[in-house]
Amino acid sequence: MSSRQLSAFLVKNLQDLNEKGLYNEIDPLESANGPIIKIRGKELVNLSSNNYLGLATDERLKKAAAEAIAKYGVGAGAVRTINGTLKLHVELEEKLAEFKHTEAAIAYQSGFNCNMAAISAVMDQNDAILSDELNHASIIDGCRLSKASIIRYKHSDMEDLRAKAKETKASSKYNKIMVITDGVFSMDGDIALLPEIVKIAEEFDLITYVDDAHGSGVLGKGAGTVKHFGLSDKIDFQIGTLSKAIGVVGGYVAGKRDLIDWLKVRSRPFLFSTALTPADVAACKRSLEILMESTELNERLWANGNYLKNGLKALGFTIGNSETPITPCIIGDEKLTQKFSKRLHEEGVYAKAIVFPTVPKGTGRVRNMPTAAHTKEMLDTALATYEKVGKELGVI
Numbered sequence: 001m002s003s004r005q006l007s008a009f010l011v012k013n014l015q016d017l018n019e020k021g022l023y024n025e026i027d028p029l030e031s032a033n034g035p036i037i038k039i040r041g042k043e044l045v046n047l048s049s050n051n052y053l054g055l056a057t058d059e060r061l062k063k064a065a066a067e068a069i070a071k072y073g074v075g076a077g078a079v080r081t082i083n084g085t086l087k088l089h090v091e092l093e094e095k096l097a098e099f100k101h102t103e104a105a106i107a108y109q110s111g112f113n114c115n116m117a118a119i120s121a122v123m124d125q126n127d128a129i130l131s132d133e134l135n136h137a138s139i140i141d142g143c144r145l146s147k148a149s150i151i152r153y154k155h156s157d158m159e160d161l162r163a164k165a166k167e168t169k170a171s172s173k174y175n176k177i178m179v180i181t182d183g184v185f186s187m188d189g190d191i192a193l194l195p196e197i198v199k200i201a202e203e204f205d206l207i208t209y210v211d212d213a214h215g216s217g218v219l220g221k222g223a224g225t226v227k228h229f230g231l232s233d234k235i236d237f238q239i240g241t242l243s244k245a246i247g248v249v250g251g252y253v254a255g256k257r258d259l260i261d262w263l264k265v266r267s268r269p270f271l272f273s274t275a276l277t278p279a280d281v282a283a284c285k286r287s288l289e290i291l292m293e294s295t296e297l298n299e300r301l302w303a304n305g306n307y308l309k310n311g312l313k314a315l316g317f318t319i320g321n322s323e324t325p326i327t328p329c330i331i332g333d334e335k336l337t338q339k340f341s342k343r344l345h346e347e348g349v350y351a352k353a354i355v356f357p358t359v360p361k362g363t364g365r366v367r368n369m370p371t372a373a374h375t376k377e378m379l380d381t382a383l384a385t386y387e388k389v390g391k392e393l394g395v396i
Helices: 003-019 059-072 080-084 087-100 111-122 137-146 158-171 194-204 257-266 268-272 278-293 296-315 334-346 376-392
Strands: 036-039 042-046 104-108 128-132 149-153 177-182 207-211 237-241 251-255 327-332 364-368
Touching: 042 376, 059 278, 080 268, 087 104, 087 251, 087 278, 104 111, 104 257, 104 268, 111 137, 111 177, 111 207, 111 237, 111 251, 111 257, 111 268, 128 137, 128 158, 137 177, 149 158, 158 177, 158 194, 177 194, 194 207, 251 257, 257 268, 278 296, 296 327, 296 376, 327 334, 334 364, 334 376
Parallel strands: 128 149, 128 177, 177 207, 207 237
Antiparallel strands: 036 042, 104 251, 237 251, 327 364
């Protein structure tokens, strides 16, 4: 593609996205990503952060990060397999295994990296993957990278999963079959039916893989979706991020020691990307310690989530079937969704519009992410603003 061709391609498609209300504007923050944020000099109630427990700005984590920088510097200096593994990395992975109730764990640079690393390290072109149709983009890309046959099943439809597992197993075409699901689905807030998935997996000898990015720190008193259902010994792969409830950055895979040992020698992001920084590792470890010492932040998150959810529902908004603090206000039309989000912003509430391709066309929504750091006064401000804008635009 020549530079002229590239220019024509970009101009045409960017214009098309703008006309359809699908272009995403990025708003740089002039403050920390807390319950109140500042954008272009204006303070707003923040309902778009994944900082579920408010730990991204916690003084205890800042102190741990500063001490790690003083001792180890700002960078790890190498990939993990050369000499980029610090004592801190080992301590973090031991703490992760304890947190997730598994034999071992391995840390990566991001949750996205985890799915790119773990799936392709175990599955190949001779295998099959049964994947929930609403799984996160990183799962989809990890499946593609593995070159395994990808068989999508209807979202949380256990009859469809069982039928496809039976058919896939009976075909005798595949060496290994894996079933992959998000623990908590980030756009709707619903929880995977893990007990039923485990039963099907046991019946058809499936490898089980749960991405718990939005469940860790949220469900199971903080330990995640797998612990929520008491299935820690039944799930082969537990994936999570260190950038949402944990409040820092990175990701991890937790499971049997043999699995973790294999990932250390065969997962490409671990082998070919510089290790997590000392500050991040130390802050993650301190965050996990806080979660394991007390459930106070988790309880505050759920109280705030329920308060906002009940308030929005009482106002007449369509909030779907969320079972977690994630609370979508489903608008439908993409342009109206973008306009709704913009008006909230103008009135002092930052709640981002989510449209295609993140969600299916015609299901645009403003997704609300209350955190443990919000006060009731902040949430009341948000609810009053929702009521004003909802009536103004005819949404309620």
